[in-house]
Amino acid sequence: xxxxxxxxxxxxxxxxxxxxxxxxxxxxxxxxxxxxxxxxxxxxxxxxxxxxxxxxxxxxxxxxxxxxxxxxxxxxxxxxxxxxxxxxxxxxxxxxxxxxxxxxxxxxxxxxxxxxxxxxxxxxxxxxxxxxxxxxxxxxxxxxxxxxxxxxxxxxxxxxxxxxxxxxxxxxxxxxxxxxxxxxxxxxxxxxxxxxxxxxxxxxxxxxxxxxxxxxxxxxxxxxxxxxxxxxxxxxxxxxxxxxxxxxxxxxxxxxxxxxxxxxxxxxxxxxxxxxxxxxxxxxxxxxxxxxxxxxxxxxxxxxxxxxxxxxxxxxxxxxxxxxxxx
Amino acid sequence: xxxxxxxxxxxxxxxxxxxxxxxxxxxxxxxxxxxxxxxxxxxxxxxxxxxxxxxxxxxxxxxxxxxxxxxxxxxxxxxxxxxxxxxxxxxxxxxxxxxxxxxxxxxxxxxxxxxxxxxxxxxxxxxxxxxxxxxxxxxxxxxxxxxxxxxxxxxxxxxxxxxxxxxxxxxxxxxxxxxxxxxxxxxxxxxxxxxxxxxxxxxxxxxxxxxxxxxxxxxxxxxxxxxxxxxxxxxxxxxxxxxxxxxxxxxxxxxxxxxx
Ligand SMILES: Cc1cc2nc3c(=O)[nH]c(=O)nc-3n(C[C@H](O)[C@H](O)[C@H](O)COP(=O)(O)OP(=O)(O)OC[C@H]3O[C@@H](n4cnc5c(N)ncnc54)[C@H](O)[C@@H]3O)c2cc1C
Ligand SMILES: Nc1ncnc2c1ncn2[C@@H]1O[C@H](COP(=O)(O)O)[C@@H](O)[C@H]1O
Numbered sequence: 001x002x003x004x005x006x007x008x009x010x011x012x013x014x015x016x017x018x019x020x021x022x023x024x025x026x027x028x029x030x031x032x033x034x035x036x037x038x039x040x041x042x043x044x045x046x047x048x049x050x051x052x053x054x055x056x057x058x059x060x061x062x063x064x065x066x067x068x069x070x071x072x073x074x075x076x077x078x079x080x081x082x083x084x085x086x087x088x089x090x091x092x093x094x095x096x097x098x099x100x101x102x103x104x105x106x107x108x109x110x111x112x113x114x115x116x117x118x119x120x121x122x123x124x125x126x127x128x129x130x131x132x133x134x135x136x137x138x139x140x141x142x143x144x145x146x147x148x149x150x151x152x153x154x155x156x157x158x159x160x161x162x163x164x165x166x167x168x169x170x171x172x173x174x175x176x177x178x179x180x181x182x183x184x185x186x187x188x189x190x191x192x193x194x195x196x197x198x199x200x201x202x203x204x205x206x207x208x209x210x211x212x213x214x215x216x217x218x219x220x221x222x223x224x225x226x227x228x229x230x231x232x233x234x235x236x237x238x239x240x241x242x243x244x245x246x247x248x249x250x251x252x253x254x255x256x257x258x259x260x261x262x263x264x265x266x267x268x269x270x271x272x273x274x275x276x277x278x279x280x281x282x283x284x285x286x287x288x289x290x291x292x293x294x295x296x297x298x299x300x301x302x303x304x305x306x307x308x309x310x311x312x313x314x315x316x317x318x319x320x321x322x323x324x325x326x327x
Numbered sequence: 328x329x330x331x332x333x334x335x336x337x338x339x340x341x342x343x344x345x346x347x348x349x350x351x352x353x354x355x356x357x358x359x360x361x362x363x364x365x366x367x368x369x370x371x372x373x374x375x376x377x378x379x380x381x382x383x384x385x386x387x388x389x390x391x392x393x394x395x396x397x398x399x400x401x402x403x404x405x406x407x408x409x410x411x412x413x414x415x416x417x418x419x420x421x422x423x424x425x426x427x428x429x430x431x432x433x434x435x436x437x438x439x440x441x442x443x444x445x446x447x448x449x450x451x452x453x454x455x456x457x458x459x460x461x462x463x464x465x466x467x468x469x470x471x472x473x474x475x476x477x478x479x480x481x482x483x484x485x486x487x488x489x490x491x492x493x494x495x496x497x498x499x500x501x502x503x504x505x506x507x508x509x510x511x512x513x514x515x516x517x518x519x520x521x522x523x524x525x526x527x528x529x530x531x532x533x534x535x536x537x538x539x540x541x542x543x544x545x546x547x548x549x550x551x552x553x554x555x556x557x558x559x560x561x562x563x564x565x566x567x568x569x570x571x572x573x574x575x576x577x578x579x580x581x582x583x584x585x586x587x
Contacts, residue, residue, distance in 0.1 A: 072497075072500070075471075098496065103474065106458040109458065110458070110464075111465065116458055117548070119455060136452070136453050136455075137340035137455070139340055140553065140555075142454075142552050145549075145550050146548060154457075186470035186504055187470035187472050187502055187504050187508070188502065189501070190502060191500070192498045192499065192500050232579070232585070244513070244514055244515040246515060250494060275555075288575065299562060300560035301558065301560065302562050303563065304562065304564075304565055305562050305565065306564070306565050306566055306568075306571040306575060307568075308567055313569055315569070316571075321576055321579070321585065324576060
């Protein structure tokens with residue numbers, strides 16, 4: 001069996017990257033002669049989540065509940081997965097390369113003395129089991145041989161496209177309510193602040209997206225970019241540098257650990273085009289890069305580019321749009 | 328209270344890299360070396376936590392002789408002691424590194440210096456294994472919090488407690504854990520200070536504890552690294568600077584994205 005840790009949105013649906021991981025697991029299963037794919041979910045499971053997982057080919061849905069799972073604790077989730085593994089024979093345990101996914105699987109690997117591969121993008125062979133994963137900030141790819149069983153790895157966000165199974169699974173619910181050891185609950189979330197409203201829906205479906213990266217220069221460097229977005233009726237999408245530094249909210253992030261967009265036109269300004277960003281924007285039909293560096297990957301991968309300082313180029317574009325609209 | 332912060336000498340991944348012939352690492356002849364932004368923030372948080380509790384921050388690295396540069400950089404911004412496990416980091420997998428750090432923690436404790444808080448980066452900028460902190464916590468039998476950007480230590484009911492917080496999938500999350508504990512840090516929650524000239528002078532005078540690895544590494548599961556082939560570029564350059572604006576707006580009109 002291949003066991004996939006599935007994470008949920010605040011609305012209780014499976015997150016997109018978990019569906020991608022299920023898709024990855026199915027291709028592994030096909031290569032391995034049809035080993036079943038099971039899911040493990042912590043906390044509430046709605047009928048619609050169950051239907052969603054069935055559509056993705058899940059055979060059994062292992063449902064972890066109990067006092068130990070009320071607040072997130074990485075070690076507790078790992079111990080829950082150990083409970084599931086004790087009842088089923090599992091050759092692979094995998095999760096999306098999210099903060100939770102990586103944390104829980106690293107706990108599982110440490111506890112079981114197994115190796116763990118982070119941010120896998122594909123697999124090369126089953127015996128020996130060889131995966132390819134991102135290293136050096138995504139600039140290089142590592143071929144890695146995983147010798148320990150079960151094989152533990154996370155799948156990089158947007159490395160594969162989520163697609164439902166040709167034949168749906170039963171997604172039969174198997175209940176698990178294990179006691180969690182006190183030691184596994186010491187490091188647990190004690191409070192969660194109301195998240196900012198998630199407005200990423202409009203980003204994912206937008207026809208035009210204006211992108212902004214470190215080149216914006218600071219939280220105060222977005223005025224011209226927001227005006228361009230306004231003139232085009234487009235949402236803003238940003239790089240992780242921008243959200244990490246707190247210049248813009250996380251729901252605007254495009255990339256492996258953000259949204260995947262597929263607009264007719266993407267206009268990345270001051271974004272270098274790291275592989276993790278590209279993972280979120282490669283589906284754009286046209287890309288107009290604005291960058292001071294003609295050799296930036298975003299420029300060479302784009303369909304169109306302007307070489308220059310975004311703080312000069314973007315105001316000039318805004319003025320030109322206003323001029324044509326007035327005339 | 329004593330804080331230990333773990334940093335790794337890594338090639339600067341923001342500039343283009345070249346791999347060694349055997350595909351086992353980045354070719355150092357063509358790379359600049361740094362510590363990652365996550366670890367710079369971990370160093371800053373370590374120094375702040377140490378000073379808030381009247382303690383000391385020790386920096387540790389496992390790396391070759393050149394990794395002294397990263398230890399000195401941490402000493403220049405407020406760490407007061409350094410430990411260098413002299414070894415070729417390329418040969419050490421994440422489980423090996425965790426075991427070596429744990430050995431240092433135990434030996435220091437036996438010598439009367441117990442690192443109640445150990446800080447690391449969330450992920451190393453080169454190998455990106457996302458696991459050394461958790462494996463270390465497992466080795467030491469301590470609780471671990473990962474991926475947080477703010478870390479403070481305070482006394483609560485006579486016990487030192489670390490409060491760690493950061494963005495989580497369900498909102499901004501806080502953990503509160505009694506020491507001893509391990510915490511891995513993501514950049515963004517704190518501004519790393521710049522070294523001052525007196526800071527650099529002081530750093531030069533600190534004598535660095537050098538040790539050999541406690542055990543032979545079990546090694547990497549790596550077969551090889553490779554660079555993805557560069558896709559041919561067919562970008563059309565519309566111009567340079569603000570003069571390109573008309574050509575840009577022509578493109579908008581052609582793509583039909585200008586109409587309201
Ligand atoms: C596991 C993992 C997951 C990640 N997930 C994501 C993700 O989801 N999304 C994401 O974006 N990143 C992600 N990253 C980070 C990614 O590797 C890059 O660090 C990030 O995308 C770089 O952001 P940037 O392009 O804004 O900054 P930089 O790489 O610093 O690039 C800045 C660019 O702006 C240009 N520039 C500078 N000044 C100007 C100016 N005045 N005018 C015009 N151009 C200018 C420069 O030439 C450069 O090309 C992830 C990394 C890891 C390890
Ligand atoms: N060779 C090393 N020396 C010191 N610290 C390290 C070393 N390798 C990894 N670390 C620490 O462990 C963190 C996570 O690394 P990793 O799990 O390899 O991605 C890094 O950010 C460092 O803080």
